[in-house]
Amino acid sequence: MSRSFLLRNPSVLIFLAALAIFTLSVTLLSEAFGSDVISTSFVKTLGKTLCLCLVALAMDLVWGYCGILSLGHFAFFGLGGYMIGMWLMYARTELIVADSLANAAIPPTDQEVVDAIGTQIFGVVGSSDFPPIWAFAHSLPLQLLMVLLVPGLLALVFGWLAFRSRVTGVYLSILTQAMTLALSLYLFQNESGLRGNNGLSGLQNLPGVTASQAVVSIWFLWASAFALGVGYVVSAWVVSGKFGSVIRGIRDDEARVRFLGYSVEGYKLFIFTFTAIIAAIAGALYYPQAGIINPGEVAPIASIYLAVWVAIGGRGRLYGAVIGAAFVSLVSTWFTGGQVPSVPLGFYTIDWVDWWLVLLGLSFVLVTLLAPKGIGGLFDLISGRLAPNRHGADYGPDKGSLQEEEGRG
């Protein structure tokens, strides 16, 4: 992280400054600091939004920069959430069990404690034994490691199989959809060992923490902001050098990169796994704020939303992805929360809770057709970023390559 890196990428400094100002002002206006301007639940919404920005950043790296339209990155996001959720549930239940057994005449053995925890957690799916996948749930460091390892390994294996066979374009997108669907269906089963469709709940209560939710929400806001900041700097660093050149080359013309001697499959696998890990970290910070995770979270539609955010924000630029995710998910919260007044048309009343998806879909189509650079493209009006004139042709023969409208300033 040399000085010249920041000088060459002034948008990184601007972004970090904006993020810091945002986090500070939300903190000062929150209930935790005695002000009532921003409610605790809205602080949580903002904290969750920061996590969504982070996963959008990952999506932009893999799609906007490398041209791989992955429609499965929410699987990694969800897995990250599940991994941290396992520890949160175990540790909190352990405290409750220890409390209730403390008054027993005979002190409980370790095995009795573990059995009691198992009954508490898995009673809902009619079981009381810990499945093998919970082997590390008692330890925070080990389970944090799982946050990185499980999604990382899944991405590594999936990516290796897919890229090695040179699956590209829409086929790869379908394959990633199938992956996230399969994961979701698997988790829905009670036998999966992750409480089936009940999912993991009560994640907002940190074990051993007595601070109020108002304070905890601020902790998570800061943690999310920190992760987003670090993620942004690392992503900017990754795409700034020759590595960035190569992956953008892969996006625009994969065959040419191959004939330069770069192993395209290796690079794709690297970026796919790397972004899966970023997504997992985002998920691990998101679900303790959401409080609950269930298999519905990794349904195929979630990953498609992710692509929509990045497309609306402007793919191929990091701040575009962040802006897109923040803007669309906040507006979505607003619309689906029933806070937008309905529009009476006399014969029909447009209720935005129902019509929001139509509006989102419509704006996605309009952005793709009329302003392919998305919201991020507005910044070009200021900076006057110039792009080559291709007279209507796209930048490369590959399916993920930039269209001319996306490149033009």
Added chain:
Amino acid sequence: MSNLLEVSGVSVTFDGYRAIRNLSFQIGSAELRAIIGPNGAGKTTFMDIVTGKTRPDEGRVTWGERSINLLKMNEARIAQEGIGRKFQRPTVFEDQTVFANLLMAVRNPRGSFACLFYRPTAKDRTRVEELASEIGLSDALSRKSGELSHGQKQWLEIGMLLAQEPRLLLVDEPAAGMTLAEREHTTDLLKEAAKTRAVVVVEHDMEFVRRLDCKVTVLHEGSVLAEGSLDHVTANPQVIEVYLGR
């Protein structure tokens, strides 16, 4: 002189159509060679085989002093071995600057981790500047390569090839769409390159081939019809019939 590349008895069939039939071809380590032939003669398929894009049904392709089997390698490995390829239409990375394009091609470790932690050294910068002046793009280093003219893109691509420091250059119709002055410049670049490495040029344009002044291989229906100097092959009655006569 031992051969750098040796292709022997290679055949390829696409959906029953035999694009290459029992083709054999050799080139030395510092030689300029032109390949001519009518459309569908298998010129591009030949390049695809050598660069690993297409796997032949039978035959052998061996490379270098140790006679490595190229058929076992993928495109990236073959490129790392020292075979560079220039496509028919200029393919440069249009969204990126001329400098970035050249830097990507400069010979350096190609692995993803090596690349991630790579920062251009003074030596690499000098190399890029040398190449840029060689291909006449010194003033355009910071421009996006998509803004360049067609001829300039062709040169940039040749420059990227030279930056790879390949031992064999495969060039597909380098003069297409170039002005007369640009053609002369291209001929000089190729002749210069052929002093230290093998260069194979696929070309339609007879004038351009004549200017290259080198051994010519005529392909027809997937195999070699004639080989020799341009005057020699153009005097061959079979060649006149299938190619020049049209």
